[in-house]
Amino acid sequence: MRLSWWKILCMVQLLTLAVVGIVGGVPAKPIINESIRNLYFHVSMWFAMMILFTVALVNAVKYLRTGKLKYDIYAVEYTNAGIVFCILGLVTGMIWANYTWGKPWSNDPKQTGAAIALLIYLAYLVLRGSLTDIDKRARVSAVYGIFAFFMLIPTLWVIPRLLESLHPGGMGNPAFNTKDADVRMRVVFWPLAVPGWTLLGVWITTLRIRIRILEEKKLQHA
Amino acid sequence: MKKIIALLRKDLLLEFRQQYSLYGILLYVASTVFVLYLAMGQPEDHVWNGLFWMIQLFICVNGVAKSFLQENRGRMLYYYSLSGARDFMLSKLLFNTLLMALLSVLCWLLFGLLLGNPVSNGWRFLGISIFGGFGLSLVFTFLSAIAARAQQNAAMMAILGFPLIITQLLMLMKLSNTAFSQVVQDSLLQMILLLAALDAGVVVLALILFPFLWKD
Numbered sequence: 508m509r510l511s512w513w514k515i516l517c518m519v520q521l522l523t524l525a526v527v528g529i530v531g532g533v534p535a536k537p538i539i540n541e542s543i544r545n546l547y548f549h550v551s552m553w554f555a556m557m558i559l560f561t562v563a564l565v566n567a568v569k570y571l572r573t574g575k576l577k578y579d580i581y582a583v584e585y586t587n588a589g590i591v592f593c594i595l596g597l598v599t600g601m602i603w604a605n606y607t608w609g610k611p612w613s614n615d616p617k618q619t620g621a622a623i624a625l626l627i628y629l630a631y632l633v634l635r636g637s638l639t640d641i642d643k644r645a646r647v648s649a650v651y652g653i654f655a656f657f658m659l660i661p662t663l664w665v666i667p668r669l670l671e672s673l674h675p676g677g678m679g680n681p682a683f684n685t686k687d688a689d690v691r692m693r694v695v696f697w698p699l700a701v702p703g704w705t706l707l708g709v710w711i712t713t714l715r716i717r718i719r720i721l722e723e724k725k726l727q728h729a
Numbered sequence: 730m731k732k733i734i735a736l737l738r739k740d741l742l743l744e745f746r747q748q749y750s751l752y753g754i755l756l757y758v759a760s761t762v763f764v765l766y767l768a769m770g771q772p773e774d775h776v777w778n779g780l781f782w783m784i785q786l787f788i789c790v791n792g793v794a795k796s797f798l799q800e801n802r803g804r805m806l807y808y809y810s811l812s813g814a815r816d817f818m819l820s821k822l823l824f825n826t827l828l829m830a831l832l833s834v835l836c837w838l839l840f841g842l843l844l845g846n847p848v849s850n851g852w853r854f855l856g857i858s859i860f861g862g863f864g865l866s867l868v869f870t871f872l873s874a875i876a877a878r879a880q881q882n883a884a885m886m887a888i889l890g891f892p893l894i895i896t897q898l899l900m901l902m903k904l905s906n907t908a909f910s911q912v913v914q915d916s917l918l919q920m921i922l923l924l925a926a927l928d929a930g931v932v933v934l935a936l937i938l939f940p941f942l943w944k945d
Contacts (some may be wrong), residue, residue: 619895626892633888638878647878650938655873655893655935660897661927669916687730 513706520703533692536537542606546692549599552592555708557663558704559589560628565658567649579645580719582652583635585722588712590705593625608673616670620662627655732812736820740796744828744860750799754792758832760838771845774909780813781840782902785858786894788832789865793825794886797877805943814940818937822870822932831860847909852880854908860921861901864928871935874942900924 522568528547536543556637570578600618634651638644667674685729744751759786772780808817837858840846848854869890875883904920 571938581909596812623892623895634875634879634885637885643878646941646944647875650942651875651889653936653938654875657930659897661923664894665923666900669919680779719774 511582514710516534517703517706517710520699521707523697524703527695527699534689534692539607542603543692545599545603547695547700549596549695551704552596552599553700555704556596558705559592559708559712560656560659563589564653567597567652570645570649571653576641576645576723577720579649582649582724584712584715584719586631586652587707587715588621590625590628590632590668591711592708593628594622597621597625604673613673616672616675617674618704620667624659624663627659631655665668721727732816733820733823736808736812736817737823740820740865752827754788754832758784758788758835762836762843765889766843769844774847775906777840777844777847778902778905778909780844781836781858782839782861782898782905784836785833785862785865786891786898789829789862789869790808790886790890792828792832793866793869793877794873794883796825797822797873798882808942809916812892814943815936817940817943818871818874818935821874822867822935823940825866825870826863829862833862849911850908854905857901857905857908859898860924861905864901864924865894865933866876867928867931867935871931871939874935874939878942881916884916891892897927 524547528544533541533543563582566578566582566585569575570582597618600621602616604613604615605611608615631648631652633647635644638647765780765784769776769780834855835854837867841848846908869886872886872890872893876882880887900920900923904917904924907917
């Protein structure tokens, strides 16, 4: 079994999170009650998604600068992992909303923003699917990926700050209200939850990248 | 600069000579609004505003899409040898914003004629619709350059464009809603600045990224 240190770290973090997240102490708040524990899952999955999409963006830029096909594979696989975390973030958010807001979907600006992000990146995959030439596909999808990331910034980072919403952290912070979580939660959230989910995303991605590269080699030798 | 003007002139001339495409898009605007009138009659302010921007979106997709889709490979190569990729993109952006401004005005006139005119601050609404058309045409010009590279171009434009444009469209609807009353909101300037910054970003990105699309 070949395991790098960060893979072991990822496993330890997520296993600890599973235990501490359920039994650890949390502040008692009205309405939100024990569901505040979802912070460890829902919010940190969005962090992971944003990090994965940013890495995909960097690889798309690298591809355009160097023209090496390996960066294209990196970019698309990081995007795929980002999409998985986007779906997870949406679903965990809807479950949370079902208990705190009364229904899973209430057309909140932050919910629509997340749905738009999902649509944009699914369109990226459709665009890739429609191109057959490998170099052309890599170049066109890198261009769209960069453009889409830029267009996503106002959707996810600017608009939520301007509009009123049910989601915590209405004016100021788009993700969550920093005052809601106390020290007990913060020592779990920052060192365990955020890096844990991000590392899991990277782990999945590296595995898929290795498979893709092997497939490419097989094609070359066939 | 000279090249850009030359390319822009070429696009304008082409539009005047091959009048069918210009008339085609004008007729598209007219018939869409007419169908809308038959379906909706004269709707309330809120619905009117929403419909107006949806129609703007569809006009933009159809009017702007052909800018790259109409150019065949041989002609692209010819332009490439004459001028750089950036000049070409810039001239296309300019041409499409002009076209979209014309279509926005026409769309507004037809809406006023057929669906009634609930707007109380006409000049402000006109300004917002031209400004909004400007932003829409910038985004869709660049997307048509991408879609021209893919198969099933027309469908690709919608798939790629609609999710990207939702945010901008929602902001424009909010912005133009202010023209229905005489009250001036504080957030008006903030929204306009945000949209202008977004437009500027789209232009810069289009100019940086287009040379990569061009190569084949």
